Amino acid sequence: MSETGELAAAIEEVAALLGRAESVLFITGAGVSADSGLPTYRGVGGLYNDEDAGPEEGLPIEVLLSGPFFQRDPATTWKYIRQIEEACRGAQPNPAHAVMAALEGRVDRLWVMTQNVDGLHTAAGSQNVIELHGNIHRLRCTACDYRTSVRDYSALAPLPRCPDCRAVVRPDVVLFEEMLPEAAVAAMLRERARGFELVFTVGTSSPFPYVTDPVIQARRRGGASVEINPDRTRVSDLVTHKLSAGAADAMTRLAAALRR
Numbered sequence: 001m002s003e004t005g006e007l008a009a010a011i012e013e014v015a016a017l018l019g020r021a022e023s024v025l026f027i028t029g030a031g032v033s034a035d036s037g038l039p040t041y042r043g044v045g046g047l048y049n050d051e052d053a054g055p056e057e058g059l060p061i062e063v064l065l066s067g068p069f070f071q072r073d074p075a076t077t078w079k080y081i082r083q084i085e086e087a088c089r090g091a092q093p094n095p096a097h098a099v100m101a102a103l104e105g106r107v108d109r110l111w112v113m114t115q116n117v118d119g120l121h122t123a124a125g126s127q128n129v130i131e132l133h134g135n136i137h138r139l140r141c142t143a144c145d146y147r148t149s150v151r152d153y154s155a156l157a158p159l160p161r162c163p164d165c166r167a168v169v170r171p172d173v174v175l176f177e178e179m180l181p182e183a184a185v186a187a188m189l190r191e192r193a194r195g196f197e198l199v200f201t202v203g204t205s206s207p208f209p210y211v212t213d214p215v216i217q218a219r220r221r222g223g224a225s226v227e228i229n230p231d232r233t234r235v236s237d238l239v240t241h242k243l244s245a246g247a248a249d250a251m252t253r254l255a256a257a258l259r260r
């Protein structure tokens with residue numbers, strides 16, 4: 001069978017699984033938002049591996065965007081966080097986000113567990129979203145309880161300060177070497193303990209165990225798992241179905257197959 005024929009057949013199989021499943025987990029990464037025009041972290045045009053546009057400070061981006069570095073030099077970390085925010089600015093959800101949101105109305109129990117900080121799953125209408133790495137639109141004070149939300153960073157000072165206590169304000173995102181947010185971890189563990197009949201990873205290079213574990217868990221239980229990614233990743237050989245396609249394309253085709 002040709003590659004396109006194989007993909008078409010796999011889409012039909014996965015749509016049939018989706019049509020029957022009572023519980024579905026979508027684990028998503030930067031590739032889902034690539035179809036909204038956002039850069040990914042890794043791969044072609046990725047923020048972290050574009051050698052020509054390397055950080056001026058001469059340090060890897062993983063250091064500049066780390067919790068310990070932020071504590072030493074918050075202004076520099078803010079500079080790089082702003083670049084990420086600028087790359088997200090004005091982005092709209094794409095059909096991949098929209099189809100996942102619409103599926104919530106069809107599947108008894110559906111969760112989206114995302115590593116993305118762009119807020120596009122909730123913007124698309126998904127309710128059951130676990131934002132494992134936080135959300136770039138939320139800001140919080142590093143010293144007091146002050147919290148706020150912003151549409152973008154255009155009106156923020158280079159080093160934003162808390163209006164209540166003047167301490168440095170930071171985005172409510174997980175920096176390198178920081179713990180995941182407690183509430184998100186609790187939600188993830190709670191839902192994973194309930195198990196999922198069908199697990200998808202979509203647009204992620206799957207660098208973390210919390211992305212690969214649900215796929216391994218599904219495999220152990222004899223359940224189905226699907227990877228949607230034009231490239232191969234560390235879960236490609238673990239999933240039962242590999243859809244080598246972009247997220248918006250694959251999700252649109254899955255939705256069409258489900259309607260048939």
Ligand code: OAD
Nearest residue numbers: 029030031034040041042115203204205206229231246247
């Ligand atoms: P990555 O940039 O590591 O991976 C993006 C994946 O999306 C790659 O495997 C691409 O092949 C794939 N991709 C590209 N375009 C796509 C498309 N149109 N449709 C589907 N897939 C596509 O991003 P993440 O896996 O999200 O964490 O990275 C995970 C975490 O690593 C990030 O949340 C960030 C980073 O370090 C923190 O900052 C804490």
